[in-house]
Amino acid sequence: MGQKGKKIFGISWNVFVLGLVSFLNDMSSEMINPVIPKYLTDVLRTGELLGGTLMGAIESLSSLFKVAFGYISDRFRNRKVFIFAGYALSTFAKGALAFTRYWWDFLSLRVLDRVGKGIRTAPRDALIAESSEEGKTGKSFGFHRMMDTLGAVAGPLAGIGLLYLMRGIEIERAYRYLFLATTIPGLLSLFLILFLLKEGGQEVRKKISGVSALKSRNLRLFLLVIAVGALGRYSYAFTLWKAGELGYSLEGEMAFYALFNLMYALSAYPIGVYSDRVGKKRLITVGFLISALASLAFAYARGPGTLVLAFLLYGVSIAIEDTAPRAYMADLAKDFEKGTVIGAYHTVFGIFVFPASVIAGWLWQSYSLTYSFLYAAVMNLLAFVMMFWIRDKN
Incomplete structure (x- = not known):
């Protein structure tokens, strides 16, 4: 059977396997992501501006590599080797955090982890698109994001459990043991890629020809909107x-983070399916509005009720932003350039998401966290308005 023929629960084989891979990898990542902010401020002693800058740099740098490796995977007509290399690099980098002592060696390993993400993301997303039935890319990306985020729910819960078991250990040492534990699900994900993932079918092997979708006015305008939203x-x-x-407390923060990821996971798959029906552009537009509302809720949260609402809205907004735009770009891309076009989206996003966290960190240090979230709300509202400039009906 071809890559689109064999199905598991109505999902193609490759999409199902990549969903499991992302579940394990995100479980690995999210075991430690909720503790990293405190690790930076309490163990490595960074301040607000440096902390915000480091987090922004970490999340941004991976995207700078995505268009390059998407392009390379299109030209080499091979996705699997880049997917494996990217996940392997990230697995190593996360485990090695156990040996960090300063902010700069921490940053170097987190950047290495993000480089791994940059290597794998566009080829992986292209393989998901190529393995999907026509008109069902939203469903495939929704399933993948759901599995990815279920891992992000399991990760903090596993982290809480491990920290509880290590409650008699000095907190800095407990952090380091937690970093080492991330290698277990990471190595399992590499096994799945190596032995169960199938290389792309005929779509990847077609002669490279045609006019690039990147020359489309609407696609370029959409990338401008993505930059503003980022x-x-x-x-x-x-x-x-x-x-x-x-x-x-730290455990309370991790519980809120698990709530956010649970909402993300529950939303991602139905959002993907719904986007195939109502149009991805429309859903992306709504996503920016919800993101603005989430930012306002964080800005004015003073008690548990508003904070819970903020995390729930945040989960839905990120589920939309991480699902619909990828499927939208995949639908617009020609068969010979899916990796390149999807990589362009990730790269534009990555370039502009870095100053977002730097600005938020500066506003926090100079004024308060309230201003950081208000700034984000304004930018998302601007992106929401700009989406109406795009006449594309996709």
Whole structure:
């Protein structure tokens, strides 16, 4: 059977396997992501501006490589080797965090992890698109994001459990043991890629020819909107710093983070399916509005009720932003350039998401976290308005 023929629960084989891979990898990542903000401020002793800058740099740098490796995977007509190499590099980098002592060696390993993400993301997303039935890319990307985020729910819960088991150990040493534990699900994900993932079918092997979708006015305008929206996409660390500001413990922050990821996971698959029906452009537009509302809720949260609402809205907005645009770009791309076009989206996003966290960190240090979230709300509202400039009906 071809890559689109064999199905598991109505999902193509490759999409199903990549969903499992992302579940394990994100479980690995999210075991430690909720503790990283406190690790930076309490162990490595970074301040607000440096902390925000580091988090922004970490989340941004991976995207700078995505268009390059998407392009290379299109030219080499091979996705699997880049997917494996990217996940392998990230697995090593996360485990090695156990040996960091300064902010600069921490940053170098986190950048290495993000380089791994940059290597794998566009080829992986292209393989998902190539393995999907026509008109069902939203469903495939929704399933993948759901599995990815279920891993992000399992990760913090596993992290909480491990920290509980290590409650008699000095906190800095417990952090380091937690970093080492991430290699277990990471190595399992590499096994799945190596032995179960199939290389792309005929779509990848077609002669490279035709006019690139990147020359389309609407696609370029859409990338401009993505840039504006990315300027309002602060690091998740700011949401945890907000919870800490309201008096919640590390375990409380991790619980809020798990709530966010649970909402993301529950939303991603139906959002993907729904986007195939109502149009991805429409859903992306709504996503920017929800993101603005989430930012306002974080800005004015003073008690648990508003904070819970903020995390729920944040989960839905990120589920939309991480699902619909990828499927939208995949639908617009020609068969010979899916990796390149999807990589262009990730790269534009990555370039502009870095200053977003730097600006948010500066506003936090100079004024308060409230201003960081208000700034994000304004940028998302601007992106929401700009979406109406795009006449594309996709």
